[in-house]
Amino acid sequence: MARVLDLTRQAAVYATRLLAEQGHEVIRVEAPAGDAVRRLGPFLGGVPDLEDGAYHQFFNAGKRSLALDVATVEGREVFARLVPSAEVIVASAPLPLDEAAIRALNPGVVLTVVAGDELPELCAYARAGLLAITGHPGQAPVLMGGHVIYAATGAWVMVGIAAAMLVRKLTGQGQTVAVDIQQCFEIFLDHAVETYTARGRLTERRGHRGAVTPISGAFPAADGYWMLSLGDATERWLTFMDWMQDPVLAGDAALRDYDERLARRDVILERIGAWTARFPKAEIVAEAQRRHFPCAPVATALELADDEQLVARGFLVEVDHPAHGRMRFPRGALATLWDRDVALAPRLGAANHEILSELGYSPDEQGMLFERGVTGASLR
Amino acid sequence: MQTDARSAGAGPLAGLKVLDFTHVFAGPFCTRTLADLGADVVHVESRTRDPGDRYRSAYAHRNKRSITLDLKNEAGHVIATRLAMVADVIVENFSAGVMRRLKLDYDTLSPGNPRLVFISLSGYGHTGPRSAWTSMNMTLQAYTGLMLTTGAEGDPPTAISNSWNDYIGGLHGTIAVLQALADRAESGRGRNIDLSQFEGSVATLGPLLMAAAVSGQPPRRWGNRSSRTAPQGVYPCAGQDEWCAVSVETDAQWAALAEVIGQPALARDERLTSVVGRVRHHDEIDAAIAAWTRERPKAEVERQLQDAGVPAERMRRADDFVCSPDSGHVYRAVSGERPEPLLTPTVPFSFSVSAVTPPSGACKLGEHTHEVLRDWLQMDDAAIAALDEQRALV
Numbered sequence: 001m002a003r004v005l006d007l008t009r010q011a012a013v014y015a016t017r018l019l020a021e022q023g024h025e026v027i028r029v030e031a032p033a034g035d036a037v038r039r040l041g042p043f044l045g046g047v048p049d050l051e052d053g054a055y056h057q058f059f060n061a062g063k064r065s066l067a068l069d070v071a072t073v074e075g076r077e078v079f080a081r082l083v084p085s086a087e088v089i090v091a092s093a094p095l096p097l098d099e100a101a102i103r104a105l106n107p108g109v110v111l112t113v114v115a116g117d118e119l120p121e122l123c124a125y126a127r128a129g130l131l132a133i134t135g136h137p138g139q140a141p142v143l144m145g146g147h148v149i150y151a152a153t154g155a156w157v158m159v160g161i162a163a164a165m166l167v168r169k170l171t172g173q174g175q176t177v178a179v180d181i182q183q184c185f186e187i188f189l190d191h192a193v194e195t196y197t198a199r200g201r202l203t204e205r206r207g208h209r210g211a212v213t214p215i216s217g218a219f220p221a222a223d224g225y226w227m228l229s230l231g232d233a234t235e236r237w238l239t240f241m242d243w244m245q246d247p248v249l250a251g252d253a254a255l256r257d258y259d260e261r262l263a264r265r266d267v268i269l270e271r272i273g274a275w276t277a278r279f280p281k282a283e284i285v286a287e288a289q290r291r292h293f294p295c296a297p298v299a300t301a302l303e304l305a306d307d308e309q310l311v312a313r314g315f316l317v318e319v320d321h322p323a324h325g326r327m328r329f330p331r332g333a334l335a336t337l338w339d340r341d342v343a344l345a346p347r348l349g350a351a352n353h354e355i356l357s358e359l360g361y362s363p364d365e366q367g368m369l370f371e372r373g374v375t376g377a378s379l380r
Numbered sequence: 381m382q383t384d385a386r387s388a389g390a391g392p393l394a395g396l397k398v399l400d401f402t403h404v405f406a407g408p409f410c411t412r413t414l415a416d417l418g419a420d421v422v423h424v425e426s427r428t429r430d431p432g433d434r435y436r437s438a439y440a441h442r443n444k445r446s447i448t449l450d451l452k453n454e455a456g457h458v459i460a461t462r463l464a465m466v467a468d469v470i471v472e473n474f475s476a477g478v479m480r481r482l483k484l485d486y487d488t489l490s491p492g493n494p495r496l497v498f499i500s501l502s503g504y505g506h507t508g509p510r511s512a513w514t515s516m517n518m519t520l521q522a523y524t525g526l527m528l529t530t531g532a533e534g535d536p537p538t539a540i541s542n543s544w545n546d547y548i549g550g551l552h553g554t555i556a557v558l559q560a561l562a563d564r565a566e567s568g569r570g571r572n573i574d575l576s577q578f579e580g581s582v583a584t585l586g587p588l589l590m591a592a593a594v595s596g597q598p599p600r601r602w603g604n605r606s607s608r609t610a611p612q613g614v615y616p617c618a619g620q621d622e623w624c625a626v627s628v629e630t631d632a633q634w635a636a637l638a639e640v641i642g643q644p645a646l647a648r649d650e651r652l653t654s655v656v657g658r659v660r661h662h663d664e665i666d667a668a669i670a671a672w673t674r675e676r677p678k679a680e681v682e683r684q685l686q687d688a689g690v691p692a693e694r695m696r697r698a699d700d701f702v703c704s705p706d707s708g709h710v711y712r713a714v715s716g717e718r719p720e721p722l723l724t725p726t727v728p729f730s731f732s733v734s735a736v737t738p739p740s741g742a743c744k745l746g747e748h749t750h751e752v753l754r755d756w757l758q759m760d761d762a763a764i765a766a767l768d769e770q771r772a773l774v
Contacts, residue, residue: 014584018555022559040607040608041607042587042588042591042595042599042600042607043591044590044591044594044595045594046595054587054588054590054591055587057587057590058586058587058589058590059586059587119691119693120606120609120612120627120629120691121627122604122606122612122613122614122625122627123625123626123627123691123692123693124693125625126614126623126624126625126693126694126695126696127693127696127707128696128707129696129697129698129700129701129707130540131614131623131625131695131696132695132696132697132698133540133541133542134530134538134539134540134541135530135531135538136535136536136538140604140614140616140623141614141623141695142530142531142532142538142603142604142614143530143603143604144526144529144530144540144544145526145529145530145531145599145601145602146525146526146529146530146584146585146587146588146599147587148526148529148584148585151583151584151585151586152547152548152551152584155548155551155552155555155584156551156727156728156729157729158551158555159413159551159554159555159558159727159729160727160729160731162554162555162558162559162562163392163393163417163558163731163734164392164731164734165558165562166392166393166558166561166562166565167392167731167733167734169562169565169566170384170565173733175731175732175733175734176731176732177729177730177731177732178729178730178731178732179728179729180709180710180728180729181728182709183709183710183725183728184710184728186701186707186708186709186710186711186725186728187547187710187725187728188542188544188547189542189698189701190439190711190724190725191439191542191543192541192542192697192698193698193701193702193708193711193723193724193725194437194438194439194722194723194724195698196697196698196699196702197698197702197716197720197721197722197723198435198437198716198722202697202698202699203541203542203697203698204541205541206539206541207536207538207539208527208536208537208538208539216518218522218527218536218537225522225536225537226522227518227519227521227522227523227527227537228519229516229518229519289512289513289514292514293514294514294515294516294519295514295519296513296515296519296520296522296523297522297523298522298523298527298528298537299522299523299524299525299528300525300528300529300592300598300599301525301529301585301588301589301591301592301598301599302592302593302596302597302598302599303525303598304524304525304582304585304589304592305589305592305593308508308509308510309504309505309508309509309510309578310578310579310582312507312508312509313505313507313508313576313579315576315579315582324594327590327593327594328589328593329590329593330582330583330586330589330590332583332586333552333575333576333579333580333582333583334552334555334556334559336576336579337556337573337574337575338559
């Protein structure tokens, strides 16, 4: 188990969550007033609170919190005393101490420096070409919701960290990893880039219809939508017709031909939607899956909180939250794999006293730092 | 050829043998990242499944070696098993049970190769009530909540038109493999990894799952607006389907924007001087901005706003990465079937000591069959010729 110092912003914070899922000791060094991740809504409980931000509650689970103002001389001194004990440091630029100073304190450290996240999320998304492929044809393109793009960039940061940690395991040697967030964004356009350079074709927004195969999309159900992707093979079409028994389509022999289905897809999609609109999505999906059609309910995060697959796999566990009572908690993809428990997110500064004591600050000195606003401490 | 990560300037995974049974995208994306990190990735393919050399994507096939083996041929199957015995990592994304039926699953292989790290990347994992469900990128986008989080209230399900879930699944797979290898360095043992793409993607929406669990309500859909600032949005520009993203973060930027769009009175409008006022009158502000942007090409909108210090970015597309030197920096030119080079991305990070393997073009189907048999199994020409005769290497 390694000690990790976490000074990441939103674009990289998932990386240190993944390190916590692996069982490492992650100390999040946060501004005493609470950093931007803590302040991001929605709030569990519906009222803004430094402990209740949903992004803090999920991405900072499993970590310890050191509330420390690294913009002050005293704060940087505390940080410098902490550096030698860390195997890994992950920080969004600018670093509180420059790289040479960090290396002098800890020559073998795996230092990951994250830059390239200066643009606002929506602007970075547009610049990376992703806005052009998100949303519905004929309408304004739209940003992926839930700040999901930053979870993806955090995963990329973790790949870099994990590779450097492996090298250190094998060779004893540390190094610096430099990650560029804008480049992380750009990678998610790679299929479209290759399609353009290889075939001269630009990828369009396709909304919720017709992804790769023509007979596909989100269709209305009695209680929402379900997603179907039928596949091109005629055998699949015939099996589907066998089930649907549509009076217009099922008997039409011309539709055995793929090109004919492609040409008449609008009618086909219309009729499928009208047919399934009568049934609850769980029922229609269960029937379609029995026939091996790739499909799923179109779900919201609320439905996922009760999902039987996530519960069965141990991804969702029941926890007693001090503020919100018994609730479903997502352990995380890798914690589930390694079957590790992940503690709830820490209160701001909850580890201050222990860590400062470990670093040799006397009670008087800790009091002085607190009085000067260099450190914060949580209310008990 | 570098022996391992200890060699100067080697990749982090130098010397590591990865046997790659993946197809479509999530699996190949994981193994391509391992290849970029210096692993020797051998992609097991077959002409019996893939007749003829169709266009092979640098997307899925670069930095790898390709061998063709008929796994249903007895001799071909023996070779696959022998390769598995010397592999450090095996990656597969078949449906549950396929590798077991081929006797190439972890339980069969690990007694003979206890250091083996074996990872299965499937839609839902190999256990649980959904493990038998068929999944694809779009069905997972739907089921993981992303399509009803993206877009504005009342919009139908809204998708991103790429293999989003395959990227997320592949990234988690790569991380899991790297972590398992670090554990192996200490314990000497490999492990079996049953990774669910569904769980990886749900984790990216973990915050909203927690919020919904407490509130009993589905998440709000914000469209292009921000919970923190106003105005923010995507505004129509001159031409067909051309847009510019704008995100005003400070009051000073608001005043500057009002000037740029020729409406300085808006900057003095008391209703709008603070962000609270601007969010209350967001629709009115959007209309004023759009009236200005609609008349101008997106590049001009971007330039004028940026020059005034207002965060603005025109909507770029894939062709921008080809034409504009100021974007697409993660992309590299590689050779492909056309005379012009393809662009494919490398990894978005660099190391101060370790090396990253630059992306190559896609290799041909079965291009390295004989070479890999010599490298990994020390087979001689006579033995290889015998396998050819038995039709094992197709």
